[in-house]
Amino acid sequence: MAVKKPKIIVVGGGLGGLWATIRIAEAGYDVDIFSLFQVKRSHSACAQGGINACLDTKGQRDSIRQHIIDTIKGGAYLANQPPIKTMCEEAPGLIRTFDRMGVTWSRTAEGVMDLRLFGGVKNKRTCFSGATTGQQLLYVCDEQVRKYEEAGKVHKYEWWEFLSIVKDSNGACKGIVAIDLRTMETKAFRADAVVLATGGLGLVYGKSTNSTNSTGAAAARVYQQGAKFINGEFIQFHPTAMPGDDKNRLMSEAARGEGGRIWVPKNVEDTRPGKEIPEEERWYFLEEWYPAYGNTVPRDVASRAIWKVCRELNNGIGGKDLVYLDLSHRDEAFLRARLGGIMEIYEKFAGEDPTKVPMKIFPAVHYSMGGLWVDWEKDEASGGMKQPSARNHQTSIPGLFAAGECDGAYHGANRLGANSLLSASFSGRVAGESVAVYVKGLKEGADSLPGNIYSDEKQRQDSINQGLMNSQGDENPFLLHHDLGELMRNGVSIIRDNKTLDEALAGLQELKARFNKISLDDTANWSNQPLIYARQVYDMIVLGEVLAKSARMRDECRGSHWKPEFELKIPEGKFSGDPEFEEYRAKWKANNEQWLKTTVAEHTQSGPQISYEKIEISVLPPDEPRDYR
């Protein structure tokens, strides 16, 4: 006896959520989509450089196999490989679909999609739309959803915030509780399946390249309700962002892909403006250290190199935390056409024209490789992921699915540039298709469940809100968040050590204690932003604990997680076949025996409990260490 008219909820209106919505609607089901604001304003719009798919239209004999290898190695082997295999195989089809949806891809002279070079790869594989690719992909998905909205298949709840899921007596997800951000009323919604596509968590660090709503709060909420959270320690620092007091503004990796060079003045005392410093007095340290990839080394490698130059060698511009990202040697018309979006941002916020002078940049928190644990089903015949399957992208809570940056499935220990728009779109699509299979298999609909599970959960949320509204302390939630950001940026940073991580964990406990003395400064029952914000701050502290604890437990260097104490150094000037390199390879393999495993965090009253899970390495066994020299 199948459920007559299943109800499906998608939370989040970025690329992942919209793709899920589209595929669920196309499977014939109605969707309610919840978003903090109009979905068109989601953070996916901020992605700039492009989306990877092997189209091989540049005469370089690019191959899907190479895309798979680059992704797996770029992630330092820390992700299950069959889903990666399938994602890379289906990327070209996804791009064709996007093309049909009307994405304004940048074109070659003959009117076909152009490709550009990105980091961690040797072939041009990145499809792009100027320097606003994320915006263009988001908009076409927004348009497709609008079509289904017009057809009555999709109902949008914009200006609503997700607070929690509702579970039945078996622990399966059967709906959500959300709050109307205008009337401040909470309401329980029944659903047979829920997709969470709520994006990243950069705001846990206070300042990042993320939008102000990328708090990770929704993921933190389901984590506290029992969903497993994996690989929290793997936070990507984007090597090239404009430092700012309110936000670090992303300068796309496309800048490096299109010929941008990273350098500092050789003489740290040199006070001349960048463009007046002659070539021979500049130090192009990436090109020197990594001749094979030069400026397009992967992000973790580039960020650490910049960190080393500024912090260890004290050779940043004027001794500060800054290096040059230089495009001024390129043709202005070329830059305007291909990188216009970031040229404008730099000019608006720094007041200098980056087509004429080198940009000043520094690494910034950018992306969370980790996220909610999601299941997948293996296709034994192809070695990839079996589709469609109700297991794909289902979290550890039955009936709750996750897609986009809030899942932790594809990027391992470091994400390759332009793979995020790919994983967000692909995982959203897969999650939508999985939901359609899942609800078909249900015996009983959420409609027939007793009402008390809904009213109880609503009651629980109401009392949290009431508690905050009544709280009479002296702690301002916005300042508390500021302090959390500072603690995370100093304690769980690009370079880590266990003593600092222990201090960060203790500091997070103090923040939790301070949270109990919060005061809102706003008592209105209409659009009360401090109340909503305070709740997010608490959830960000919880996520901070997950990140710090996961980092504390992993005693090795892998991808974006770097503890110098445990570093295995590649012998300088030695390559595959040299005895010194082979000795290094043996050590590297021994380290994998111990550490090549997924970190799994589970919520307990006394904080995150960490365990580990084996990784599926059937596509590319870890025999080759990452080496970008």
Next chain:
Amino acid sequence: MPDVIRLKIKRQENPNSKSYWEEFEIPYRPQHNIISVLMAIQQNPINAKGEKVAPVVYEANCMEEVCGACTMIINGKVRQACSTLVDNIKQPIVLEPMSKFPLVRDLMVDRDRMFAALRKIRGWIDLDGAYDIHVHAPRVSPKDWEKNYDLSRCMTCGCCMEACPQFFPTSKFIGPAPLGQTWLFNNHPTGKYYKEERLHEIMGVGGITDCGNAQNCVKACPKDIKLTDAIARLGRDTTVQMLKDVFIK
């Protein structure tokens, strides 16, 4: 160097209450933008008189002028708050919500009307479905791409609507941004299959004939989208369509 940033903010608790002006002074810092100033008020919500007040409510997200959320009127000019740097504008800085959309609270308004317009103009490309059909869409020339890309960057922020003399709460006019989008969908190689339907949609009441050609929209657009060019091209298309409607039955 000033040591404070002075602000005058138009506030209103909810759609049914009265608006009032409130002044704030926050410590000066170089590189402040309007949103980071509002964040500073949130961290210490004390007005210029020294009274503790509710923080100012506003909408923002990307902080780099690509999401369209933080539109407001700053010193009398409609623009994105995140990319308005305090160092470049006169003080006291006067902040007001957009006037042509329903107010929610303080500087936050409801721009649903713009999104409804996008539904009305059939603002999407019709697909058989969002799956691979193993071919690309038809090619697009670099020249066409330039026109399309210009329009596809529209953030639906509403600056052009606020600046347009023909667009106001009681007018029927669809406004410049949705007209620009209409041309964009009509210029897509398969989007043009429904060109006629889209043109008919904007040939009626509240459509393109309500445009008074004031040219305000193009000046107000934070992305310098060539809206008036698109509307002019669309005007030609509707004229042709009108003739077709008369002579080709």
